[in-house]
Amino acid sequence: PWNAGYAEIINAEKSEFNEDQAACGKLCIRRCEFGAEEEWLTLCPEEFLTGHYWALFDGHGGPAAAILAANTLHSCLRRQLEAVVEGLVATQPPMHLNGRCICPSDPQFVEEKGIRAEDLVIGALESAFQECDEVIGRELEASGQVGGCTALVAVSLQGKLYVANAGDSRAILVRRDEIRPLSFEFTPETERQRIQQLAFVYPELLAGEFTRLEFPRRLKGDDLGQKVLFRDHHMSGWSYKRVEKSDLKYPLIHGQGRQARLLGTLAVSRGLGDHQLRVLDTNIQLKPFLLSVPQVTVLDVGQLELQEDDVVVMATDGLWDVLSNEQVAWLVRSFLPGNQEDPHRFLKLAQMLIHSTQGKEDSPTEEGQVSYDDVSVFVIPLHSQGQESSGH
Amino acid sequence: PWNAGYAEIINAEKSEFNEDQAACGKLCIRRCEFGAEEEWLTLCPEEFLTGHYWALFDGHGGPAAAILAANTLHSCLRRQLEAVVEGLVATQPPMHLNGRCICPSDPQFVEEKGIRAEDLVIGALESAFQECDEVIGRELEASGQVGGCTALVAVSLQGKLYVANAGDSRAILVRRDEIRPLSFEFTPETERQRIQQLAFVYPELLAGEFTRLEFPRRLKGDDLGQKVLFRDHHMSGWSYKRVEKSDLKYPLIHGQGRQARLLGTLAVSRGLGDHQLRVLDTNIQLKPFLLSVPQVTVLDVGQLELQEDDVVVMATDGLWDVLSNEQVAWLVRSFLPGNQEDPHRFLKLAQMLIHSTQGKEDSPTEEGQVSYDDVSVFVIPLHSQGQESSGH
Numbered sequence: 001p002w003n004a005g006y007a008e009i010i011n012a013e014k015s016e017f018n019e020d021q022a023a024c025g026k027l028c029i030r031r032c033e034f035g036a037e038e039e040w041l042t043l044c045p046e047e048f049l050t051g052h053y054w055a056l057f058d059g060h061g062g063p064a065a066a067i068l069a070a071n072t073l074h075s076c077l078r079r080q081l082e083a084v085v086e087g088l089v090a091t092q093p094p095m096h097l098n099g100r101c102i103c104p105s106d107p108q109f110v111e112e113k114g115i116r117a118e119d120l121v122i123g124a125l126e127s128a129f130q131e132c133d134e135v136i137g138r139e140l141e142a143s144g145q146v147g148g149c150t151a152l153v154a155v156s157l158q159g160k161l162y163v164a165n166a167g168d169s170r171a172i173l174v175r176r177d178e179i180r181p182l183s184f185e186f187t188p189e190t191e192r193q194r195i196q197q198l199a200f201v202y203p204e205l206l207a208g209e210f211t212r213l214e215f216p217r218r219l220k221g222d223d224l225g226q227k228v229l230f231r232d233h234h235m236s237g238w239s240y241k242r243v244e245k246s247d248l249k250y251p252l253i254h255g256q257g258r259q260a261r262l263l264g265t266l267a268v269s270r271g272l273g274d275h276q277l278r279v280l281d282t283n284i285q286l287k288p289f290l291l292s293v294p295q296v297t298v299l300d301v302g303q304l305e306l307q308e309d310d311v312v313v314m315a316t317d318g319l320w321d322v323l324s325n326e327q328v329a330w331l332v333r334s335f336l337p338g339n340q341e342d343p344h345r346f347l348k349l350a351q352m353l354i355h356s357t358q359g360k361e362d363s364p365t366e367e368g369q370v371s372y373d374d375v376s377v378f379v380i381p382l383h384s385q386g387q388e389s390s391g392h
Numbered sequence: 393p394w395n396a397g398y399a400e401i402i403n404a405e406k407s408e409f410n411e412d413q414a415a416c417g418k419l420c421i422r423r424c425e426f427g428a429e430e431e432w433l434t435l436c437p438e439e440f441l442t443g444h445y446w447a448l449f450d451g452h453g454g455p456a457a458a459i460l461a462a463n464t465l466h467s468c469l470r471r472q473l474e475a476v477v478e479g480l481v482a483t484q485p486p487m488h489l490n491g492r493c494i495c496p497s498d499p500q501f502v503e504e505k506g507i508r509a510e511d512l513v514i515g516a517l518e519s520a521f522q523e524c525d526e527v528i529g530r531e532l533e534a535s536g537q538v539g540g541c542t543a544l545v546a547v548s549l550q551g552k553l554y555v556a557n558a559g560d561s562r563a564i565l566v567r568r569d570e571i572r573p574l575s576f577e578f579t580p581e582t583e584r585q586r587i588q589q590l591a592f593v594y595p596e597l598l599a600g601e602f603t604r605l606e607f608p609r610r611l612k613g614d615d616l617g618q619k620v621l622f623r624d625h626h627m628s629g630w631s632y633k634r635v636e637k638s639d640l641k642y643p644l645i646h647g648q649g650r651q652a653r654l655l656g657t658l659a660v661s662r663g664l665g666d667h668q669l670r671v672l673d674t675n676i677q678l679k680p681f682l683l684s685v686p687q688v689t690v691l692d693v694g695q696l697e698l699q700e701d702d703v704v705v706m707a708t709d710g711l712w713d714v715l716s717n718e719q720v721a722w723l724v725r726s727f728l729p730g731n732q733e734d735p736h737r738f739l740k741l742a743q744m745l746i747h748s749t750q751g752k753e754d755s756p757t758e759e760g761q762v763s764y765d766d767v768s769v770f771v772i773p774l775h776s777q778g779q780e781s782s783g784h
Contacts, residue, residue, distance in 0.1 A: 122629025237514025
């Protein structure tokens with residue numbers, strides 16, 4: 001697994017600092033037990049469950065949150081996993097963590113709910129993101145810093161690859177004859193209904209300055225009294241409404257695609273940090289609309305008939321803005337088969353992907369599109385993961 | 393389209409009345425214009441947009457809501473469609489309903505948002521369900537009746553089939569080599585996170601009588617102080633928590649599969665009616681947790697290479713409780729090809745599907761499973777739909 005490739009490029013045109021951060025490493029989960037006072041007693045320090053961890057953080061409003069996340073999230077995750085490790089190594093998680101069976105049919109209840117060990121890893125990832133978000137909030141406030149970041153994490157554990165995503169980075173599986181998305185982007189557009197719903201429940205969050213309704217464009221005085229296309233939180237289709245004065249306010253979600261913004265400010269709707277972020281020149285907070293909880297997908301690596309060149313590509317939005325999944329897969333499939341002897345081929349592939357975003361001649365991007373954003377890429381070979389895991 | 397088959401069976405063992413109701417008919421949408429006083433002026437009464445409508449309503453707590461829905465929903469839908477008919481017949485819905493173009497790039501804004509005529513039909517279905525729910529609320533209150541119902545509606549319009557679902561009925565497309573679900577069931581289990589989230593935001597809805605958390609089983613005194621499996625609204629995985637006294641309350645969602653109940657009372661989480669429904673012997677209302685808005689899927693019939701025996705099967709949960717999608721498809725594929733000359737074959741197929749739920753010898757249900765619920769089935773042949781639509 002340590003031959004995973006990583007490459008990054010800093011686009012100084014965008015900001016002075018690289019706002020992307022990356023982290024990777026071994027994840028060593030000890031078997032612990034809670035003492036009476038909730039102190040941790042490491043019972044069997046030699047008994048390890050070992051996994052691997054890769055993470056990308058795309059910062060905004062400065063690099064502080066991304067740096068904190070890169071330094072913190074893996075510890076939060078290790079702690080969360082250690083807290084449930086007895087459930088992880090059992091064939092089925094026990095109803096009670098200490099294994100005491102209070103009701104004889106407890107295993108049956110767990111079975112009927114379909115709760116598996118992988119659900120504990122998903123739960124641990126969800127909790128770790130939230131814990132890390134709290135740490136970042138405290139640290140930023142204590143140090144007088146600001147900012148936020150997206151988080152995309154891959155964890156290889158017990159023959160499975162978990163991908164947890166909060167933000168607009170993306171991970172895909174690329175095989176000889178398959179491209180499978182392993183994450184889903186969370187932006188003001190993809191989370192429109194959740195965000196509008198929140199503004200419906202808590203209208204005070206908009207402080208009378210924004211309208212929660214979506215229109216094809218921002219309305220103006222001439223539209224007053226007309227019937228225009230709109231949709232509200234409960235609608236997935238469109239309808240018409242007669243324009244009132246309050247509809248002329250700035251829209252809660254405004255703009256299309258790459259330009260879409262939440263409260264005119266943020267391009268993502270999930271992530272870590274941003275505890276202090278406010279709409280420019282107002283007291284309106286962004287944080288209530290942001291979720292730190294990731295969506296987690298599970299890839300059962302043990303079930304795949306793995307081939308040498310099967311990889312997972314993780315990258316921040318700077319890559320995906322100029323390269324489609326298909327274009328990335330094409331680059332992967334063109335590069336790897338000819339370089340099977342090269343021990344650095346995954347590193348070189350990651351570098352090549354980065355170069356492809358810089359408008360080089362041989363770039364497959366449409367019309368030689370160039371990324372002016374920071375770009376970070378991990379290329380994770382699954383073959384070695386699978387081998388190690390199945391050898392467990 | 394009028395050779396669609398319909399059959400139903402009343403299981404008197406369950407209740408005295410048939411709580412299932414069905415409706416179908418032509419949907420004639422007139423081109424209207426709003427007068428100054430919002431009165432409707434039918435400008436071109438001869439100018440029609442014609443569709444077809446099929447609906448199933450599965451009542452609970454008596455047949456009243458289902459009967460009202462069967463008598464009302466199609467009128468609500470017709471009205472909603474007539475209100476946006478100019479947008480339906482245009483190549484692209486105009487930003488302003490009267491067609492006045494206030495900003496020259498309005499068509500471009502609509503284009504960029506990807507708003508198509510079918511989004512207006514989806515919006516009309518969403519609005520019609522909500523309007524119908526309000527009508528039912530008023531009518532039930534005025535007549536001193538109670539009850540609620542699920543609603544599954546199929547509408548064939550301009551070469552497309554729209555399926556709107558609120559509840560646990562189901563529609564599937566069955567073709568020679570394809571089975572495609574056209575709806576998704578809304579139950580306390582499938583909508584767990586939405587329901588828990590609502591209880592998190594408005595804890596007063598539980599009146600201190602229920603816990604919003606999910607556990608593998610209802611907790612009891614012996615569990616106090618133990619760490620047990622649980623999940624909350626933001627979690628898709630599972631974790632452990634130390635049991636407190638408030639965790640011993642009755643769960644907001646309790647039971648598994650067919651037995652799952654919302655607030656110990658209801659097996660569905662979307663539908664019409666239930667405005668007065670309360671948890672037995674309490675003042676706790678169910679209605680805040682129920683959505684009347686349906687999920688709508690669109691089948692582009694014109695894009696399918698239709699074959700003679702392609703059908704949509706719509707049925708209430710009584711059918712799907714004992715027959716899987718695959719079993720229904722097998723019955724459809726066994727029956728239709730041998731009966732191509734029979735003008736009543738879709739009717740006979742619907743009857744045969746019903747009989748298959750009654751544990752007849754030749755039934756393909758596992759272990760001759762029998763449905764004790766009311767069962768209603770529509771079999772809609774797509775071939776004639778496609779022909780009529782494409783001939784428009």
